[in-house]
Amino acid sequence: MIAWSTDPAQAAELDAADEFASFRDRFELPPPPAGAEDSIYFVGNSLGPLPKKAREYVNLELDRWATLGVKGHFEGKPGWAAYHEVLTPSICRLVGAVPAEVCVMNTLTVNLHMLLVSFYRPTPERHKILIEEHAFPSDHFAVESQIRLRGFDPAESLVTVAPRDGGELFHVDDIVAAIEAHGDSLATVLLPGVQYYTGQVMPVPEIVAAGHSVGATVGIDLAHSVGNVPVALHDWDVDFATWCSYKYVNSSPGGISGIFVHERHVDDQSLPKLLGWWGNRMATRFNMDNTFDPIPTAESWAVSNGLALPMAALRASLEIFDDAGGVPALRKKSEKQTAYLLYLLDELVPDTVAVITPRDPEQRGCQLSLEITPDDIDGQAVFDQIEAAGVFCDWRYPNVIRVAPTPLFNTFGDIRRFVDILAAAIAEHRS
Numbered sequence: 001m002i003a004w005s006t007d008p009a010q011a012a013e014l015d016a017a018d019e020f021a022s023f024r025d026r027f028e029l030p031p032p033p034a035g036a037e038d039s040i041y042f043v044g045n046s047l048g049p050l051p052k053k054a055r056e057y058v059n060l061e062l063d064r065w066a067t068l069g070v071k072g073h074f075e076g077k078p079g080w081a082a083y084h085e086v087l088t089p090s091i092c093r094l095v096g097a098v099p100a101e102v103c104v105m106n107t108l109t110v111n112l113h114m115l116l117v118s119f120y121r122p123t124p125e126r127h128k129i130l131i132e133e134h135a136f137p138s139d140h141f142a143v144e145s146q147i148r149l150r151g152f153d154p155a156e157s158l159v160t161v162a163p164r165d166g167g168e169l170f171h172v173d174d175i176v177a178a179i180e181a182h183g184d185s186l187a188t189v190l191l192p193g194v195q196y197y198t199g200q201v202m203p204v205p206e207i208v209a210a211g212h213s214v215g216a217t218v219g220i221d222l223a224h225s226v227g228n229v230p231v232a233l234h235d236w237d238v239d240f241a242t243w244c245s246y247k248y249v250n251s252s253p254g255g256i257s258g259i260f261v262h263e264r265h266v267d268d269q270s271l272p273k274l275l276g277w278w279g280n281r282m283a284t285r286f287n288m289d290n291t292f293d294p295i296p297t298a299e300s301w302a303v304s305n306g307l308a309l310p311m312a313a314l315r316a317s318l319e320i321f322d323d324a325g326g327v328p329a330l331r332k333k334s335e336k337q338t339a340y341l342l343y344l345l346d347e348l349v350p351d352t353v354a355v356i357t358p359r360d361p362e363q364r365g366c367q368l369s370l371e372i373t374p375d376d377i378d379g380q381a382v383f384d385q386i387e388a389a390g391v392f393c394d395w396r397y398p399n400v401i402r403v404a405p406t407p408l409f410n411t412f413g414d415i416r417r418f419v420d421i422l423a424a425a426i427a428e429h430r431s
């Protein structure tokens, strides 16, 4: 147990002892806005910073394009046609999968649609999808449109589970009870691994067990999990999952996503699927005889040829995770960072900031969601001021400032300085 202190010397000591300190140098962190002393990049939960090596890897592919032209698809190590294979082992480590279960492709919402085509198979008796109340809009829209596409009515088929007691946090018992209550009418459960507004880590193994016990398929949106908290999709027995890589995985704006399909489903030819030529085995892909010959892995969900430049950028970031020993190693620092931030908030801005993220370290990742509580303080004005002072973070409607100290590139000094900046902004906006 660390005896926390508000003395800034403690931040310096923690940084001096930090085994991951050198990783900060592997990123280009945005400079502060004019007039601010320095920047504090606390928004890796929205868009991770640029890994320096991404320039090299993307430039390499631009050079290969310039010199090889179309031959670049198959010449070089790797050629663009095989580029995703280089990423697979690192992705497996991030999401806890075996190689046959993952494929780097598309973007998150596109993948959600493609996976729902396969795993949401409504019948008149079993047609409901369970999501969280106030789910991320894209997930809600995807589910709503999938229900309509299959000829069902969202008013009957889209069901939700709410946080406990009108609050912000979900309770595992409520989720299990909701799944059991819908029972035989439930086709699919789609929930996040980490909730985007509160940063709550959701009880995925319990969700999967409950979903399977009523005969539903279970999918997980890992947008806020991957690169943030340990994930074990295979062992948790999740049916399908997808994620974006531009948040904690620092893969570039809108960077390439990926899918997970559990090993037991990957070669199930009875699953409906949207097809394209990139899901066809390489050996027969260019026969052009219009007979689909599926790759017997999650790669059979791929439809188009791979996005070489986004994959090159992603490669740079994945190398950093591998060199750091992966998320389980980084997690120890992350837990220390969020504990330090919680302590400083409690000590230095008591009674003005409520942390809605769970205090139990098992139930939180890098992100803490802060509500400015007194009615006489305008939370949005506080946000604007801390942003002007160099803090990169985000404001989520209706009332939350999300901050995410991230172990690869944030220091304990960042955290200490952030709380001073926040305290000053709160003091200034108190009317």
Ligand SMILES: Cc1ncc(COP(=O)(O)O)c(C=O)c1O
Pocket (backbone or CB within 6 Å): 107, 108, 109, 110, 136, 138, 139, 192, 196, 221, 223, 224, 244, 254
């Ligand atoms: C939980 C969640 N789902 C879906 C999305 C949408 O991702 P995309 O725009 O990459 O499809 C996001 C983006 O932030 C998200 O946080």
